Amino acid sequence: xxxxxxxxxxxxxxxxxxxxxxxxxxxxxxxxxxxxxxxxxxxxxxxxxxxxxxxxxxxxxxxxxxxxxxxxxxxxxxxxxxxxxxxxxxxxxxxxxxxxxxxxxxxxxxxxxxxxxxxxxxxxxxxxxxxxxxxxxxxxxxxxxxxxxxxxxxxxxxxxxxxxxxxxxxxxxxxxxxxxxxxxxxxxxxxxxxxxxxxxxxxxxxxxxxxxxxxxxxxxxxxxxxxxxxxxxxxxxxxxxxxxxxxxxxxxxxxxxxxxxxxxxxxxxxxxxxxxxxxxxxxxxxxxxxxxxxxxxxxxxxxxxxxxxxxxxxxxxxxxxxxxxxxxxxxxxxxxxxxxxxxxxxxxxxxxxxxxxxxxxxxxxxxxxxxxxxxxxxxxxxxxxxxxxxxxxxxxxxxxxxxxxxxxxxxxxxxxxxxxxxxxxxxxxxxxxxxxxxxxxxxxxxxxxxxxxxxxxxxxxxxxxxxxxx
Amino acid sequence: xxxxxxxxxxxxxxxxxxxxxxxxxxxxxxxxxxxxxxxxxxxxxxxxxxxxxxxxxxxxxxxxxxxxxxxxxxxxxxxxxxxxxxxxxxxxx
Numbered sequence: 001x002x003x004x005x006x007x008x009x010x011x012x013x014x015x016x017x018x019x020x021x022x023x024x025x026x027x028x029x030x031x032x033x034x035x036x037x038x039x040x041x042x043x044x045x046x047x048x049x050x051x052x053x054x055x056x057x058x059x060x061x062x063x064x065x066x067x068x069x070x071x072x073x074x075x076x077x078x079x080x081x082x083x084x085x086x087x088x089x090x091x092x093x094x095x096x097x098x099x100x101x102x103x104x105x106x107x108x109x110x111x112x113x114x115x116x117x118x119x120x121x122x123x124x125x126x127x128x129x130x131x132x133x134x135x136x137x138x139x140x141x142x143x144x145x146x147x148x149x150x151x152x153x154x155x156x157x158x159x160x161x162x163x164x165x166x167x168x169x170x171x172x173x174x175x176x177x178x179x180x181x182x183x184x185x186x187x188x189x190x191x192x193x194x195x196x197x198x199x200x201x202x203x204x205x206x207x208x209x210x211x212x213x214x215x216x217x218x219x220x221x222x223x224x225x226x227x228x229x230x231x232x233x234x235x236x237x238x239x240x241x242x243x244x245x246x247x248x249x250x251x252x253x254x255x256x257x258x259x260x261x262x263x264x265x266x267x268x269x270x271x272x273x274x275x276x277x278x279x280x281x282x283x284x285x286x287x288x289x290x291x292x293x294x295x296x297x298x299x300x301x302x303x304x305x306x307x308x309x310x311x312x313x314x315x316x317x318x319x320x321x322x323x324x325x326x327x328x329x330x331x332x333x334x335x336x337x338x339x340x341x342x343x344x345x346x347x348x349x350x351x352x353x354x355x356x357x358x359x360x361x362x363x364x365x366x367x368x369x370x371x372x373x374x375x376x377x378x379x380x381x382x383x384x385x386x387x388x389x390x391x392x393x394x395x396x397x398x399x400x401x402x403x404x405x406x407x408x409x410x411x412x413x414x415x416x417x418x419x420x421x422x423x424x425x426x427x428x429x430x431x432x433x434x435x436x437x438x439x440x441x442x443x444x445x446x447x448x449x450x451x452x453x454x455x456x457x458x459x460x461x462x463x464x465x466x467x468x469x470x
Numbered sequence: 471x472x473x474x475x476x477x478x479x480x481x482x483x484x485x486x487x488x489x490x491x492x493x494x495x496x497x498x499x500x501x502x503x504x505x506x507x508x509x510x511x512x513x514x515x516x517x518x519x520x521x522x523x524x525x526x527x528x529x530x531x532x533x534x535x536x537x538x539x540x541x542x543x544x545x546x547x548x549x550x551x552x553x554x555x556x557x558x559x560x561x562x563x
Contacts, residue, residue: 087545180525194524223531224524285514292510303485310486312558314549323563328488340487344478344497345504347485361511363521368514370522402500403507419525443526 005032007150008465012207015059015153026057026102033060033104037151044127046136046145049073050105058100061211062152064143065106066113067198068187069093076189077109077121077139080309080316080334090187091222092156092198092215099214104152107142111336112306113163113191115139116408119399120338127395128170130433130466134392137167137408143201144171148466154211155201160192161294162387162412164199165424169387169436172426172464174208174453175201177412179443180419181226183212184219192301195294195416203464205425205453209233212446234450236458240275242448244268245380248280249287250411250438256389259430264386267427267437270459271384271452281376281383286369286414293369294413295406296349296362303346306339341402366417373418377442382452385411387424387436415440423449426462434462472502 005024018024024032034050041047048065051072068074068086070093075081089097096103110120118126118141126141128134129149136145140157144167147155157164159177168175176199183198190196200211213231246268272278311317311330318333320326335343349358376383388411398405415422420440427437437456441449463470478498482489489497543556552559 084549087541087548181528220533223533224526224528226526226528289510289514292508295504295508296511307486311551312560315551317551320561323560324486325488326561328486331486332488332490335487340489340493341497341500341504343485343487344481344501345508348473348477348481348501348505349508351481351484357512358508360521361514361516362508363523364516364519365511365514366522367519368516370525403503406504406507417525 005029007032007036007153008469010153011203012059012153013210019059027054030054030060030102033152037104040149040151043132044129044145044149045124046108046126046142046149046151047105048075048108048123048142051103054102056097056100056102058102059153060104061096061101062104062107062143062146062155063093064109064140064155064157066109066158066189067093067156068189069103069106072103072106074106074189075123077111077123078334078336078339079122082316084314086187088187091184091219093187095215107140107146107155109142110139110338112189112302112339113139113158113160114302114338114342116162116166116405117398118142119395120336122336125395128392129469130172131392134394135170137170137392139163140201141167144168144173144175147171147173147201147203148464149469153203154207156198156215157201158188158196158198159416160195160298161416162409164201165387165412165422165436165438166409168201168424170392170434172434172462172466173201173203174205174423174425175199176208176212176423176446176449177416177421178212178216178446179421181224182216182228182444184222184225186219186221190305192298193305194301195298205450205457206233209450229444229447232447232450234454236454237451238275239271239452239455242276242382242452243380244271244276244278245281245376245383246278247283247376247383247385249283250385253287253389253410256386257391257430260386260389260391260435263428263430263435264437267456267460268384270456274455274459281380283372283376283414286372287410289365290369290414290417291406291410293362293365293417295345296358297366299342299346300349300359301346303343303350306343309334369414370418373415373420381441381448383440385438387412387438391430391433391435411438419443421446421449423453425453425457426464427460428462432467473498473505
């Protein structure tokens with residue numbers, strides 16, 4: 001602790017209060033986080049790059065290293081961008097700067113955000129602050145770990161198949177994947193452009209809403225962004241009249257650990273006690289076919305997006321006698337296993353003779369998934385399930401089996417394919433590890449997710465400080 | 471859905487990846503398993519179902535056609551592995 005600042009407990013909103021009341025100076029607040037980083041970052045490997053100069057008098061923030069930051073190295077967790085220093089800010093980085101939030105550093109991620117454990121980073125895995133023998137989830141494990149370990153009051157991640165929701169669940173944070181199109185992708189290192197979305201990782205729901213308010217909105221540099229309804233920072237209240245659907249295929253999926261189910265059941269009882277109406281419902285195909293759909297669409301888009309790494313304009317260049325040899329060696333030397341696998345898979349799915357059978361079919365399945373969700377939202381306001389079937393798994397447990405790793409995202413992928421917002425809030429512990437509760441709403445229903453999340457959060461009274469650090 | 475060594479090499483060439491022998495073998499096994507899993511999409515009758523390329527119903531996003539300054543050349547080349555005046559230099563094509 002520095003100047004009585006307990007970074008493990010302090011929310012961003014409380015930090016803002018300390019600054020506003022001049023109880024601490026911006027420098028003291030910054031120094032407190034730097035001190036915490038000095039103690040813990042080596043063990044956690046959560047920050048890849050630290051910023052030495054405090055740029056802004058507001059509440060500090062950490063950014064996933066997929067977010068371009070002018071003058072600050074941005075690696076995307078890849079060797080191919082190991083020395084890349086952006087010459088422009090992403091829109092979200094410009095937004096946090098404009099709000100006066102100084103960037104503490106860039107957080108670890110699976111390479112190009114491809115992974116569910118942060119073990120695919122070229123810079124080594126991040127460790128889970130609750131149990132350092134376990135993964136923090138991925139791909140944004142660095143952002144989740146820094147918030148949970150008190151190395152930043154809040155952070156930004158990015159979510160393609162679950163990369164904000166899953167690490168937030170594994171680390172006991174609140175993580176929002178906003179509606180596709182509400183947060184600009186300008187300057188975000190592209191993975192799968194029809195799915196990528198930046199979102200806030202925070203200690204509580206109010207901070208999440210505040211940060212979402214800072215980063216969301218239409219951006220002329222991203223033509224897929226739209227005008228966003230004014231963000232309402234929630235007060236805990238009741239849930240009278242809120243209709244909660246419990247999709248059977250998400251809540252009874254194979255492999256849901258008993259401890260996860262028990263924690264989710266407690267949250268559902270609280271929701272009922274707060275006046276919500278709960279009812280079981282069906283997503284007949286979305287869950288069963290979601291994984292297959294995602295692992296065709298996302299790699300196909302990735303294979304196109306990652307074609308830009310050819311050793312010409314930026315990034316690594318390997319030697320080669322001619323252009324083709326140089327480009328092929330650069331890509332072999334610069335990409336790790338997972339990007340290579342996905343580039344190969346996506347290229348195959350898009351290649352002549354296979355396009356209709358794979359990519360074309362997957363796009364049609366995506367329509368089926370969208371429609372199934374739309375239908376449910378005629379009867380329900382929110383859909384609820386576990387964020388993941390398990391709690392954080394041991395480092396190395398799935399590293400040799402790509403398919404087992406892909407299945408980690410089974411419960412987060414369907415809503416992502418449909419472009420829907422989803423929030424994970426912690427709902428309890430299972431054998432000492434946090435369990436995430438996933439709330440899914442219709443497009444642009446973030447305010448409702450914040451309201452439901454805040455109501456449940458107040459009742460659940462989850463202690464977000466990792467037990468071993470208390 | 472086993473894919474052959476030749477198919478792995480073909481796709482690697484399309485993707486501009488020079489794979490080592492060890493990678494070719496490993497990816498052959500892993501990609502076969504993954505392709506088998508994702509082939510599930512062909513189980514469904516999708517006749518009459520239109521494709522979704524994008525989750526929002528946005529058709530045209532217009533912007534005013536106004537000239538704006540672009541990056542200075544030194545910024546454009548700041549991360550370039552090799553530069554020859556105002557060009558990126560590469561090995562011969």
